[in-house]
Structure formats: structure tokens, C-alpha cells
Amino acid sequence: MQKRKLSALILGASIASSGFAATEIEWWHAMGGALGEKVNLIVADYNASQDAFKVKATYKGNYSETMTSAIAAFRAKQQPELVQVFEVGTASMMAAEGAIYPVHKLMRDSGQSFDGSKYLSAVTGYYTDNDGNMLSMPFNSSTPVLYYNKSMLAKAGVTPPKTWEEMQSVGEKLLASGAKCGFTTAWQSWVHLENMSSRHNQPFATQANGFGGMDTRLAFNSPLQVKHVSKMGEWQQNGIFSYSGRRNDGAAKFYSQDCAMYTESSAGYAGIKKNAKFDFGVVELPYWAGEVKQPSNTIIGGASLWVLKGHKSEEYKGVASFLNYLSSADVQADWHQFSGYLPITTAAYNLTKGEGFYAKNLGTEIAVQQMTTGTPTENTKGLRLGNFIQIRGLIDEALESVWNGDADAQSALDNAVERGNLMLSKFEKANK
Amino acid sequence: MTVTFPHKTLPWLLIAPQLLVTLIFFLWPAGQAIEQAFYQEDAFGLSREFVALENFIELLQDPYYYNSIGVTLVFSMAVAVSGLSIALVLATMADRIIRGQMVYQTLLIWPYAVAPALAGVLWWILFDPAQGPIALWLEYMGIEWDHFVNGGDAMILVVIAATWKQISYNFLFFLAGLQAIPRSLIEAAAIDGAGPVRRFWDIVFPLLSPTAFFLLVMNIVYAFFETFGVIDATTAGGPGQSTKILVYKVYEDGFVGLDLGGSAAQSVILMMIVGLMTVVQFRFIERKVQY
Structure with missing residues (x-):
């Protein structure tokens, strides 16, 4: 009798906890070493900042290994919600219309405020379709x-x-x-x-x-x-x-x-x-x-984050919220200053400048200046092959x-x- | 008189586990590769088209594919020949040592425990044109070394890395083979006045030939398939195409380039080449082996 009561209690508790548990979101990335540790910190900060979603970041090896494992997972219907893909994989991802969930659409569907014009066009240009819609979220870009x-x-x-x-x-x-x-x-x-x-x-x-x-x-x-x-x-x-x-x-x-x-x-x-x-x-x-x-x-090199299809809308809400968090000025500026990757929004660039980072670290601004010379033309927007x-x-x-x-x-x-x-x-x- | 067993099902039951393993881990994937070779599909598997022999025709029309076959033959011959001969020398010497034999043997077996990719990187660093101690020594000796630009240097480097690892394996078998040769035969030859060289070629080597033949087959299979890690961690097939062996091309086109049909067609051809080579080895070289 005692035993049965106990097991009922455990059962009840586990149902309750799963009911309240944060929706888990998987993110596969290719950032090893110091960059990987930084990614873990960013994710931990995001998880601590709210309790509806829990992002789980997993290092999957170098760029091509990460992309290959995500694709293999997709074929086995085990794909993560979010995957980091290097810039040369862009055309392959874009062509897989049945597999990807364009970021601009994701943001609209899940009601996140999203303004494409806040992003540096030289960076996002690589990842937009011909109508200027952002298909993936730039994460680490360099030149x-x-x-x-x-x-x-x-x-x-x-x-x-x-x-x-x-x-x-x-x-x-x-x-x-x-x-x-x-x-x-x-x-x-x-x-x-x-x-x-x-x-x-x-x-x-x-x-x-x-x-x-x-x-x-x-x-x-x-x-x-x-x-x-x-x-x-x-x-x-x-x-x-x-x-x-x-x-x-x-x-x-x-x-x-x-x-x-x-x-x-x-x-x-x-x-x-x-x-x-x-x-x-x-x-x-x-x-x-x-x-x-x-x-x-x-033009840029580096990688962007692609959202893969095949999950519940609740999970996509979490992905949208996380992507929004990633492109906030504070997080971006911190990532930019730590890694040397380009900032993806004008706000992050201005914040970094305002903090006097470029004056203290001579040469770190060169890349941003070189990237933002003039308006990108069809020859300088990027490559999609x-x-x-x-x-x-x-x-x-x-x-x-x-x-x-x-x-x-x-x-x-x-x-x-x-x-x-x-x-x-x-x-x-x-x-x- | 032959002994017969009345059971029909029991033998099958007894070999079932082995059959199952072969079926699941060998025949099934091989069958899938053969099937895939006749299709072209996008990476995500969203669309798939039967293209009959197109993947094969494309390969056979590509001059670079023949180049890769040539590179593989040179590479595997170099690895097998140098691996076998160095190991044989080392084993003969280790066999003659009386004191500290265990120490020598253990030290010689160590490299086998090193992962191929690690072995590659190790040699890659030793030979680095800017910092590697061996490259600097070569420069001091007046020999120019640059595996980034010179295809020959790159080939020598990957052969050294691949061979170094395999020597341990060969060494073990040769040593066991040597120790299985009856001492009395060698002593008899010595009494008849045969010197060490003569004794080696007339008695030891023929008695060692089954081992040597087995190792030749194993080494060629090793060079064909397992050296992928060495190449990937070092030259990645370059410079140019000078170290792009077939198995690396399979990986590159299939796993990096995500061209599954083309890559599958290559692995089917690779299976046929290796099958053919093994048949040739058994038919022609094995005749010279004395058991």
C-alpha cells in the first residue's frame, strides 16, 4: 500500500514537472575551443533570462561535419530545430525548400518583432532571397x-x-x-x-x-x-x-x-x-x-543559423525568441568583441564603437569598414553556388x-x- | 568413413549469429551503396531520380578520376612495400636480440595504438616547412622541402605517416612468424656453413612467405581504405590532386560535397578494384607461397 502511494506520487510529480518544463530547443553548431565555450555562455545566459524555453547547444565537429550530420538527421527525421551552416553551404540549404523554415517567415509566424533593415546589409545580403527576405540568421561572419x-x-x-x-x-x-x-x-x-x-x-x-x-x-x-x-x-x-x-x-x-x-x-x-x-x-x-x-x-565568410522544418509551432516560438536574443545589441557586441567576427546589426556596431573598443584594439574596425564600403552590388552581395x-x-x-x-x-x-x-x-x- | 549429423536446422542455428552480423553490417550497406549508385538525389533526400548508369559514365569520363586511381596505386604500393620491408628488417633484428627483447618489441608496437589522423598530424608538424624540425634539418642539409607546393613531397609525407603506423602491425606478425621457425633448421644450416644472409634467404624467408603474403593483402587493403584519416588530417588530397586517393575522394564527394549518387558509384568501383586485386593476389602470388 505504502509502495503504491509512493509510486503514484512519483508519477504525479513527473507529470507535473513535464507539464511545466521548458520547451527544449536543439542547436547544433561547429564552434570548438574558446568559441564553443563562449557559445555555451551565451546559451546559458539566454536560458537564465526566461523560463519558457531551454536551448541545448551541441558541438558537432567542423563546419562540413555539422552540416552533414544535420542533413543525415533530417533524413532520419531526428533533425535539430536550429543548425549552424557555413556560407558555402548556403545554396544547398536554400534549394532544400522542403527542409528549411525561412527566418523572416519564422519571425512573422511566431509574432516576434523583426526588422530586416536593422541588420548590416553587407552581412545579411549573403543570406537573403531576391526579394530581400532573410532566409537564415547570420551568426559569425568575417571578411x-x-x-x-x-x-x-x-x-x-x-x-x-x-x-x-x-x-x-x-x-x-x-x-x-x-x-x-x-x-x-x-x-x-x-x-x-x-x-x-x-x-x-x-x-x-x-x-x-x-x-x-x-x-x-x-x-x-x-x-x-x-x-x-x-x-x-x-x-x-x-x-x-x-x-x-x-x-x-x-x-x-x-x-x-x-x-x-x-x-x-x-x-x-x-x-x-x-x-x-x-x-x-x-x-x-x-x-x-x-x-x-x-x-x-x-564579401563575408563564416556561418549562419538555419531553422529546420518538422517541429511543433511551440518549439519554433522558442527558436524565434532565441534568434531575437542573439541579435540583440548587447549579445552581438559582446560576441563581436570576443571573437573578431563582424557585428550583424548597426546597433551592435555603434555600441562597440561607443564603448571605445576599436580605439583600444587597433585594427579591429578595419574589417567592418571594409565590409560596409558602398552599397553592395550584384557582384559583391555574396555567392550562391x-x-x-x-x-x-x-x-x-x-x-x-x-x-x-x-x-x-x-x-x-x-x-x-x-x-x-x-x-x-x-x-x-x-x-x- | 564420413561422419554425418542428422540435424538439418541445428547447423543453421549455430551459424545464424555470424550470418546475421554479416548480413546487417556488410551485405545490407553494400547493397544500399549499389542501389544509391544508380540514383541522383539532393542532399536532404527530398527528391530522387533514377539515372541508370549516368553516375558511372560521368566518373569514367573524368580524367581526374583516372588520375586518382594512379595516385592510389602509387600510394598503396609504396605503403605496402616500405611497410613490409622495414618491418621485416626490424623483426629479424628484434628476433636476434637476447637482452631487453621485450622492451624493443613493446616500443615497436606502440605506434599501432596511435589513431591514423593523429599519426598524420604528428608527421605533418615534424615536416612543417616553417617550423618542423625535420624540414629545418633538411633545409640545413640543402634539401628543399615544401609539402604545400610540391606534390612529390606531399606524397612522401603521407606515405611515411601511413607506413609508420602500419609497421607495428607487420612487425608483430613477422616476429611471430620468425619465432615459429624451428631453431634446428637454422642451426643445421649454420653447421653446414651457411652465413646469416644465406640462412635468411634460403630458410627463413621461404618459411615466412605465408605470413608475408597475408601481410601484403592486409597492407594493400589498409592503404586503400584505412589511410583516409592520415590524408584528411594532412594534405586533404593536395597539392593539386597529388595525394587524392580513391577512398578520400569517396569521402569528399559523399560526406563533404553531399553528392551521394556519385560517391556511391565510386565506392562500387572501389569494391570491384579491391575484389579484383585480391583475386589476382590469391591466384598469382599465392602460388609462390610455401605453406
Whole structure:
């Protein structure tokens, strides 16, 4: 008798608690290390700020692993509500209309106040449809800048180059002063082809870089890109440029002071600050002065948060509330200052500025300024290409064949365009 | 006289667990891969289209696919040959040591416990052109090393990393093989005046050939399939296509690129290549093996 009473009590208690329990929302992300800890703090703050919803953040490995596991989960009907997807996965996510819940629609459906114009258009532009509706929520966005070693440049008696024309003479003087190499780079396709194109307001692909439709084809074998890549190939031979891997392995050569300059994501700032045992500065990504009078904005890299279909409307209310929290000025400004990723709203930018953060951390504002130069055009809004991950892979291969002298710039880029177009037509076919 | 058992169902029941495991973990996924190879579908599985042999035709028309086959053959041969010969030398030497044999053996077996990706990263750091001690030493010796740009250097690096790990495994089998050879045979040869080299080639090596053959098959399978972690953690197939082995391409197209049909077609071809190679090995090389 006693036992039965007890079990009834437990049963009652568990029903009651599940009735009052916060609705749980799963968020899969790809932020490891210090960034992952920061994400956990943000989530904990959100959970403490209200008691209707409980966000559960899970680290799922690097970007492609996170995306692949979310897709696999979707196929098994076990998908999380929210998933972080890197920018190259954007076209794949967009094309999956049956799987994604556009953020602008989610916000409207769940009655959250949402004003697209509060966001920096250079950031959100990458993730909006042709009518300007935001499909995913930008979370961590960055853009490439040029880092330089102050003492090495001083020794050579030069200032950091504003243009690629200047890079020639700066590089020569650096080599003459005993430097092993002028500059190295991370993420070569992103910095030296994708952003190279947008900086000169030139198309990377037809159909407005893919925003205009899935029948887009690659166009990065035009004279500008060929000129840049062939110059880089020349520099690789004489030491002004030194290639060091597809990812950000180049950092090693910058830290060891072999290379005096390094083109890398603005989000690399924290890492460089931690590892560089010398004074370094940040300037905007150079451009070819002979090609444009005024450089255009660069485009972003990084990731955004996509909402997946197949959950209850109650849970989506929670997702909307959480996304709203994430884009509030305080949270954004804190995330921006901590990580070096760009702020996504004007309010967060102004808040950071008002706090005197940029004055105290010289160089951190460069990326924001460079991103917000002028109004984005169809060549600088972003890239929306299917199978883009593989296309980047074959661009890497093509560029490497130029660096090691196996091919000239024109034929390598022609080849990459041709192979990439096969990927695009395959994507078009699979998603029609 | 043959012994027969009257039961019809009992043998089946007894092998059922093994059959079930094979069915669920091997045949079913393999069947799924074969089916997938004839379809093209989007990543989320929202639409699916039967394309017959199109995935295969596309592959066979791609010159880069043949390049990848070539890279795989070079890579697996290099791994198998260097892995087997180094392990054999080490095992012969460890077998002759009288004092501290256990210590040598244990030390040589250690690398096997290292995960492939970790082994890759380890060598990657040692050879890093800017900071790696080995690369700096090579530079000091006047040898230029840059696995970021030079495809040959990258290939040497992944072969070293993949082989280093496999040596332990080979070593274990060779050592066991060596210890199984009766001492009296070797002693008899020694009394007849055969030197150590002669004894090795005329007695030890032939008696070791079953082990060597088994290891050859295992090493090639290892190089074909299990070295994926080494490549992924280091070169990611580059520079250019110089270290893009078939299994890495399967992963890249399937799991990173989410092209399931194309990736499945590649794994079907890979299954056929490995099957063919094993048949060839058993038919031609095994004839030379003395049991």
C-alpha cells in the first residue's frame, strides 16, 4: 500500500514537472575551443533570462561535419530545430525548400518583432532571397584583411601596401632586408578569387553570382582574376608570396616571422594576437589600382543559423525568441568583441564603437569598414553556388598547379571553371 | 568413413549469429551503396531520380578520376612495400636480440595504438616547412622541402605517416612468424656453413612467405581504405590532386560535397578494384607461397 502511494506520487510529480518544463530547443553548431565555450555562455545566459524555453547547444565537429550530420538527421527525421551552416553551404540549404523554415517567415509566424533593415546589409545580403527576405540568421561572419609584422616592415623601410601594385615593391624591399617571404595566405579561393572579384566589382559567376538562378555558371577566368593569379604565381617563384596550405596553416609562417604579411580572415585576429610574439597591424585587403578607382566591399565568410522544418509551432516560438536574443545589441557586441567576427546589426556596431573598443584594439574596425564600403552590388552581395564545397576544392587544386609551376594562370582557371560548371549543372539537375 | 549429423536446422542455428552480423553490417550497406549508385538525389533526400548508369559514365569520363586511381596505386604500393620491408628488417633484428627483447618489441608496437589522423598530424608538424624540425634539418642539409607546393613531397609525407603506423602491425606478425621457425633448421644450416644472409634467404624467408603474403593483402587493403584519416588530417588530397586517393575522394564527394549518387558509384568501383586485386593476389602470388 505504502509502495503504491509512493509510486503514484512519483508519477504525479513527473507529470507535473513535464507539464511545466521548458520547451527544449536543439542547436547544433561547429564552434570548438574558446568559441564553443563562449557559445555555451551565451546559451546559458539566454536560458537564465526566461523560463519558457531551454536551448541545448551541441558541438558537432567542423563546419562540413555539422552540416552533414544535420542533413543525415533530417533524413532520419531526428533533425535539430536550429543548425549552424557555413556560407558555402548556403545554396544547398536554400534549394532544400522542403527542409528549411525561412527566418523572416519564422519571425512573422511566431509574432516576434523583426526588422530586416536593422541588420548590416553587407552581412545579411549573403543570406537573403531576391526579394530581400532573410532566409537564415547570420551568426559569425568575417571578411579577409591583411595582417602585417610591424618591425619587419620597419626594417625594410616600407609601409603596408594598399594596392597589389605596391605589393611588388614592398615585397622586393622585404626580401632585400632579409625576410624569407613577403606574404602568405589562408583560404586562397576565398581571399584571392572570391573576394578579389567582389573587391573589383567583377562577377565570380553569372546570374548575379548565382543569386539570379540555378543556371549560374562560373566566370572567374576573366582578365582580372587571371592577372592576379599569374602575378601571385610569379611572386611564389621569387619569394614575395609563399603558399602554405588550403586552410589557415599559413599562420605558422607569419608567427615564425618568415613571412612579413598574411592575408587571413578578420576572425583570425584573436588567434594572431595570442600567438604573434611581435607587434602586428591590420589593414584593408589590397586591390589593383589599375583596375578600379575605388575598391568595392569584400564579401563575408563564416556561418549562419538555419531553422529546420518538422517541429511543433511551440518549439519554433522558442527558436524565434532565441534568434531575437542573439541579435540583440548587447549579445552581438559582446560576441563581436570576443571573437573578431563582424557585428550583424548597426546597433551592435555603434555600441562597440561607443564603448571605445576599436580605439583600444587597433585594427579591429578595419574589417567592418571594409565590409560596409558602398552599397553592395550584384557582384559583391555574396555567392550562391551549388556544390560550392567541391568547387572550392577544385579551385584549390587549380591554384596549387599555378604555385608549383605546373600550369599557367589562364589554363588553370579555365580548367577550374570548366570542371566547376559540371558541378553546377549537376546541382541544377539534382534540385530542379 | 564420413561422419554425418542428422540435424538439418541445428547447423543453421549455430551459424545464424555470424550470418546475421554479416548480413546487417556488410551485405545490407553494400547493397544500399549499389542501389544509391544508380540514383541522383539532393542532399536532404527530398527528391530522387533514377539515372541508370549516368553516375558511372560521368566518373569514367573524368580524367581526374583516372588520375586518382594512379595516385592510389602509387600510394598503396609504396605503403605496402616500405611497410613490409622495414618491418621485416626490424623483426629479424628484434628476433636476434637476447637482452631487453621485450622492451624493443613493446616500443615497436606502440605506434599501432596511435589513431591514423593523429599519426598524420604528428608527421605533418615534424615536416612543417616553417617550423618542423625535420624540414629545418633538411633545409640545413640543402634539401628543399615544401609539402604545400610540391606534390612529390606531399606524397612522401603521407606515405611515411601511413607506413609508420602500419609497421607495428607487420612487425608483430613477422616476429611471430620468425619465432615459429624451428631453431634446428637454422642451426643445421649454420653447421653446414651457411652465413646469416644465406640462412635468411634460403630458410627463413621461404618459411615466412605465408605470413608475408597475408601481410601484403592486409597492407594493400589498409592503404586503400584505412589511410583516409592520415590524408584528411594532412594534405586533404593536395597539392593539386597529388595525394587524392580513391577512398578520400569517396569521402569528399559523399560526406563533404553531399553528392551521394556519385560517391556511391565510386565506392562500387572501389569494391570491384579491391575484389579484383585480391583475386589476382590469391591466384598469382599465392602460388609462390610455401605453406
